Amino acid sequence: MSEDVRNGRIRSIVIVGGGTAGWMAAASLRRHFGKAPIDITLVESSEIGTIGVGEATIPTIRNFYQSLGLDDLEVLRATQGTCKLGIRFKDWMAPGSAFIHPFSLYGQDLNGVPFQHYWLKARGVADVGEMGEYSLGASLAAAGKFTVPAANPPSSLSVFDWALHFDAALFAQLMRRVAEANGVRRIDAKVVKVNLRPEDGFVASLDLHTGTSIEGDLFIDCSGFRGLLIEEALQTGYEDWSRWLFCDRALAVQSQPPEGAEPPPYTDVTAHSAGWRWRIPLQHRYGNGYVYSSRHIDDEAAKAELVAAVPDRLLHEPRLIRFTPGRRKQVWNRNVVALGLASGFLEPLESTSIALIETGIEKLKALFPDRGFDPAVVDEFNDWSRREMERVRDFVVLHYKAAQRGDTPFWRATRDADIPETLARKVELFRSRGHIARYRWEMFQPPSWLAIFAGFDILPGGWDPALDGIDGAALAASLNQMRAGVARAVAQAPTHGDFLRRYVGQAPAAAE
Numbered sequence: 001m002s003e004d005v006r007n008g009r010i011r012s013i014v015i016v017g018g019g020t021a022g023w024m025a026a027a028s029l030r031r032h033f034g035k036a037p038i039d040i041t042l043v044e045s046s047e048i049g050t051i052g053v054g055e056a057t058i059p060t061i062r063n064f065y066q067s068l069g070l071d072d073l074e075v076l077r078a079t080q081g082t083c084k085l086g087i088r089f090k091d092w093m094a095p096g097s098a099f100i101h102p103f104s105l106y107g108q109d110l111n112g113v114p115f116q117h118y119w120l121k122a123r124g125v126a127d128v129g130e131m132g133e134y135s136l137g138a139s140l141a142a143a144g145k146f147t148v149p150a151a152n153p154p155s156s157l158s159v160f161d162w163a164l165h166f167d168a169a170l171f172a173q174l175m176r177r178v179a180e181a182n183g184v185r186r187i188d189a190k191v192v193k194v195n196l197r198p199e200d201g202f203v204a205s206l207d208l209h210t211g212t213s214i215e216g217d218l219f220i221d222c223s224g225f226r227g228l229l230i231e232e233a234l235q236t237g238y239e240d241w242s243r244w245l246f247c248d249r250a251l252a253v254q255s256q257p258p259e260g261a262e263p264p265p266y267t268d269v270t271a272h273s274a275g276w277r278w279r280i281p282l283q284h285r286y287g288n289g290y291v292y293s294s295r296h297i298d299d300e301a302a303k304a305e306l307v308a309a310v311p312d313r314l315l316h317e318p319r320l321i322r323f324t325p326g327r328r329k330q331v332w333n334r335n336v337v338a339l340g341l342a343s344g345f346l347e348p349l350e351s352t353s354i355a356l357i358e359t360g361i362e363k364l365k366a367l368f369p370d371r372g373f374d375p376a377v378v379d380e381f382n383d384w385s386r387r388e389m390e391r392v393r394d395f396v397v398l399h400y401k402a403a404q405r406g407d408t409p410f411w412r413a414t415r416d417a418d419i420p421e422t423l424a425r426k427v428e429l430f431r432s433r434g435h436i437a438r439y440r441w442e443m444f445q446p447p448s449w450l451a452i453f454a455g456f457d458i459l460p461g462g463w464d465p466a467l468d469g470i471d472g473a474a475l476a477a478s479l480n481q482m483r484a485g486v487a488r489a490v491a492q493a494p495t496h497g498d499f500l501r502r503y504v505g506q507a508p509a510a511a512e
Contacts, residue, residue: 008370011038014206014216014231016042016191020168021340021357022222023175024064025223028361030182031068041214042179045190055280055287056084056267056351059161060102068178069347078174078505079166080283083265083496085141087350087457090405090409091271098129098175099455101350102264104137104160105447107482108319116450117434117464118475126476131454132177133483136490138451141266144414145493157486163351165267165280165287187214194233201335203229217371218335220364221342230328230338237329238344244397244420245325246293246413247347251303252319253297255286255312262497267347270309273297274410276349277309283500296410323347325393331385332378337364344389349396357442359388387441394423395444395452400493402456425457434460
């Protein structure tokens with residue numbers, strides 16, 4: 001008996017489906033296990049397309065590809081990417097309104113009291129500007145500027161982060177090159193049958209259309225909404241969240257931007273009659289899409305609304321994507337782990353789809369099983385996944401509830417809808433005390449919640465009592481010096497287009 005059999009080590013991983021999720025998993029797991037004797041095989045069919053509309057990320061993507069030995073400029077060049085400092089929300093409160101959710105801190109905390117309390121007190125006695133003026137990331141984005149963060153920031157006012165807009169298909173190709181260069185085997189085939197072990201219902205092997213079969217110890221389902229293994233084979237079940245999130249359709253289209261302007265260093269998210277529209281700048285094209293509720297607009301009307309709103313020449317007909325917001329009841333079932341769309345879906349309002357792939361991979365590394373698949377390990381993975389997904393859901397739901405629009409049936413419905421009790425607690429805590437609860441399994445940290453609360457004018461009625469002895473006028477003067485410092489830093493930064501031309505070597509596409 002071999003040592004592998006005795007110790008129950010997993011020696012073969014089979015990933016079903018390529019695209020962003022499959023190749024990210026393949027590249028990252030191969031790098032993680034190094035020379036360990038674990039075979040990793042990815043099965044995908046070149047005849048089956050991928051969804052691939054996600055072109056916006058959050059800063060964790062940079063940690064992900066850096067762990068693979070790639071640097072920022074290398075990825076920007078390989079994926080026709082641009083830089084992203086945050087997301088601009090347009091028309092969400094009313095036509096003409098706008099604010100930016102940056103990857104950035106706000107102001108400076110002092111004596112254990114968060115900055116928002118100082119701002120709340122000061123704005124009662126003087127004009128101290130908007131919250132975003134105390135965020136270097138938000139201020140750079142609003143000005144169309146970009147620079148990389150300081151390696152050793154002199155104060156919290158200088159702390160910000162950034163992410164990428166990229167061509168998701170090109171990113172998947174980059175991940176494939178990294179994975180295959182490190183020994184991942186690819187099989188170009190369709191899966192025609194999933195064979196389960198009769199004694200326990202685990203996946204034993206996959207029959208391919210080529211007439212061959214492939215066995216594995218651990219299977220990773222990256223087959224998209226279909227959930228070939230996690231749902232079709234194992235019938236795991238799906239938790240539907242459409243009672244809180246009404247959007248269930250998306251139309252996606254790429255466009256050729258006009259000549260002459262530079263791409264903004266942010267994702268644009270604009271409210272529409274029955275949902276919202278994204279606009280994402282790349283070097284060679286723009287990504288556009290309309291996420292909407294089929295209960296409030298039909299597909300043809302939504303298509304007309306999208307086409308009318310895109311100012312550029314469309315490169316193809318808008319593509320319709322149907323989805324149900326929610327998650328698999330178990331992301332890990334038996335010897336199958338689901339990643340990407342196979343694990344669940346939340347509309348890409350805050351660019352979380354790729355980030356959830358990243359965290360799924362990291363959880364799998366941390367809780368990598370043996371062939372016994374200890375239920376304690378599986379349960380921990382599923383609990384972590386559930387909590388994280390629910391908290392991302394709550395963050396997305398907050399946008400709709402906070403908008404408080406009532407000018408169309410969709411916005412009246414979102415305004416009046418119930419919200420998850422977990423979100424209601426968090427909102428009430430902030431309204432009551434100005435405190436933002438921070439949980440362990442949570443993708444969005446307090447500065448992001450503060451960005452949405454302040455952007456939608458959800459503010460506490462007062463400030464921390466520790467500030468009662470501080471003179472309001474003197475505090476306001478200090479805050480105005482603070483925001484003037486941010487403004488000076490922005491004035492000295494290059495434009496986003498200049499940064500791309502200098503460091504990426506590509507002429508950027510134009511913006512609206």
